[in-house]
Amino acid sequence: MRFKLPELGSHVTGFAVRFGGKVYAYLNRCAHISLELDWNPGEFFDLSGQYLICATHGAHFQPDTGYCVAGPCHGQMLESVQVKEQEQQIFINLESLTNV
Numbered sequence: 551m552r553f554k555l556p557e558l559g560s561h562v563t564g565f566a567v568r569f570g571g572k573v574y575a576y577l578n579r580c581a582h583i584s585l586e587l588d589w590n591p592g593e594f595f596d597l598s599g600q601y602l603i604c605a606t607h608g609a610h611f612q613p614d615t616g617y618c619v620a621g622p623c624h625g626q627m628l629e630s631v632q633v634k635e636q637e638q639q640i641f642i643n644l645e646s647l648t649n650v
């Protein structure tokens with residue numbers, strides 16, 4: 551799921567994914583260049599469903615940590631957003647962001 555973050559700028563977006571039964575959220579911005587990741591709006595996983603990918607460069611990120619395991623940003627992290635799931639709703643905590 552992709553969402554807008556107007557608090558951080560008019561074009562800033564984030565996304566949340568479910569992986570292993572848990573929800574994780576990140577800024578929709580690569581660790582090495584300020585590009586959005588999704589290859590179709592709201593589509594972040596590779597075909598295996600095991601990694602998030604950068605649509606521009608094919609970099610692979612662990613969905614549960616945001617760690618880049620392959621690609622030009624290898625070893626860097628996506629900016630995670632603290633997220634809480636409660637009664638089928640997802641709440642994000644923007645105060646958890648460090649590099650905005």
Ligand code: FES
Nearest residue numbers: 580585604607609
């Ligand atoms: S923008 Fe960083 S891997 Fe594509």
